[in-house]
Amino acid sequence: MKIEIALILIAVALGAGALVGALLRRKSAESRLANAEQASAQIIEEAKKEADTIRKESLIQAKDAVLEAKSEWEKESRELRREIQAQEKRLLQKEENLDRRTTQVDAKEEEQVKRDKALMQQEERLRGREKDVESLVAEQAARLESISGMSAEEAKSQLMQNMESEARHDAAKRIKQIEDEARESADKKAKEILALAIQRYAGDFVAEKAVSVVPLPNDEMKGRIIGREGRNIRAIEAATGIDLIIDDTPEAVIISGFNPVRREVARIALERLIADGRIHPARIEEVVNKATQEVDEAIREAGEQATFDVGVHGIHPEIIKLIGRLRYRTSYGQNVLQHSLEVAFLCGIMASELGLNVKQAKRAGLLHDIGKAVDHEIEGSHAVIGADLARKYGESPKIVHALAAHHEDEKPETILAVLVQAADALSGARPGARREMLETYVKRLEDLERIGTSFVGVTSCFAIQAGREIRVMVSSEEVSDAQSHVLARDIARKVEDEMTYPGQIKVNVIRETRAVEYAK
Incomplete structure (x- = not known):
């Protein structure tokens, strides 16, 4: 029984505890609910405030964007207006230019019309003058026919015959001139070839410049130079390439050769052999070699001295x-x-x-x-x-x-x-620089005078200044002033073609006209 009572008490106690716990939980839930409601109200209030702030900021940003878009639009509008105004100004200028050009074109058209009218009037006057001239020409032709006793056709025929005769005569002269020129050219070329061959051969006519004379102490030396059976003279000629001429000339030996260097070597070698007295082939070869070396050295020194005198280097x-x-x-x-x-x-x-x-x-x-x-x-x-x-x-x-x-x-x-x-x-x-034979000099003067007098209209010709000038006198009736210049050139060309001479030759054509009258 006690146990049951105890259990009942325990059950009552547990029920009371559960009730009390439920009440306590309820109160805590109510307090939490109140706190939550308070917090939610606060959050809602803060959200409302933040929403107002965001809305205000959005309004401000929207106003700023509107203002910026408005300013850009106004700027673009101003630029567009300026461009439109500039285009309008250019169009106005173009219209003004077109108006001016139109005015100028109209003025030119009017001027051209006036010129056309003036030209037409001038053409009409020229046609009238041409008619007058034609009538005058016909009248003059009729008069000429009556005076000459020939018709126009007969006069033309006569004129053509005269022209044909003159043309034939000129053609014959030209043919003759061409033939003469061809003959002269052929003669000149032949003379050049012959002169070149003669110059390069250098025969007897240059003997005075192709020989050297070596004096001998006595005529017995000639025999020693010749040697037994001519071996010494053959050795000298073979070593020097020069000919030795031993003739009846007393106490002299002639060295002949066109090469001046070899001739100089032979002269030096022969003088030394004569001075030494030992003349035999071995000695001759030795002396010629030494003379060759000396001449080569003299040649080199002469060349160096010449370059030094002139002042040129690096040759x-x-x-x-x-x-x-x-x-x-x-x-x-x-x-x-x-x-x-x-x-x-x-x-x-x-x-x-x-x-x-x-x-x-x-x-x-x-x-x-x-x-x-x-x-x-x-x-x-x-x-x-x-x-x-x-x-x-x-x-x-x-x-x-x-x-x-x-x-x-x-x-x-x-x-x-x-x-x-x-x-x-x-x-x-220059005077005295070169020598020439008297016959050659006289021949050149004669050739100059012959060439000068060979032209038509020349009355006389004189070679002066030692053949460096010719004075040609011409007839004033046959040669005019203009023709005198042509004549001087023709004479100079003929002198160049036919003659060989040093330097230059002056051709002086003189034409003189004298008018004489007597006062009575």
Whole structure:
């Protein structure tokens, strides 16, 4: 029983505890609910405030965007208005220009119409004048026919016959002239070929420049030079390449040879053999070798001295030797080395006056005749030979061209080439520079006068100034002033074609008209 009561009490206690716990839980739930409602009300209030703030900011941003869009639109509108105004202004200017052009075109059209009217009136006047002229021509033709007693057709026929006769005569003269020119050209070419062959052969006519005389102490020395059975003289001739002439000339031996260097070697060797007295083949060969060395040294020294005197440097040693060899070469009696030095100095003087390269001009002048040092060994003109040698030994193209052109083997294309030509002519043409035989001199004067008097209208001709000028007197009735210039040129051309001469020849045509009257 007690246990049941206890259990009942425990059950009551547990029920009361559960009730109390439920009440307590309810109160805590109510308090939490109240707190939650309060918190939610606060959150809602804060959300409302934040929403108001966002709405206000959105309104502000929307207003700013509207203002910005409005300002951009206004800016674009202003630019568009400006462009429209500018286009309107350009259109107005174009309209004004078109109006002005239209006005000008209208004015030109009016002027053109006036000109057309004036031209039409002028054409009408010209037609009237042409009719008048035609009538006058017909009247004059009728008068001429009545005066001459011939009709127009007869006059034309007569005129054509006269013209045909003159044409035939002119054609015959032209044919004759062409034949004469062809004959003269052929003769000139033949003479050039013969002269070149004679010059290169150098026969007896150049004996005075191709021999040297060696004096002997006595005539017995001739026998020693000849030697037993002529072995000594054969040895000398074989070693030197020069001919020895031993004749009846007392106490003298003649050395003959065209090569001046070999002739000089033979002269020195023979003089030393005569002075030494020992003459036999072995000794002859030894002395000739020494003489050759001495002459080679003298040639080199002469070339170096020439380059030093002129003041040019850097010349190839082989060219210096060629310059030295010119010491033993002559042309018309003029020493070629001395002539080359003169040409170099003359070129330098003229180049200085013209403001050109003086050293280059002197170099070309000094080298212009180096071909003469070997022209008997190489085929061709000495100018071409010299140019080839200069090219071979490294001279500049200007120098090579000046050498090749100084005798018209090439057409001069530079001032330097013309300077060398002029200096060469000056050095060879100055008085006393070259010797020529009296017969040749007289023949040249006669040829000059013959050429001058061969032209129609020439009354007399005189060669003066030692053949460097001819004065031609012409008839004033047959030759006019204009024709006198043509005649002077024709005479000069004929002299160039038919004659060979140093320097230049002046042709002076003199035409004189005298009017004489007497007062009574």
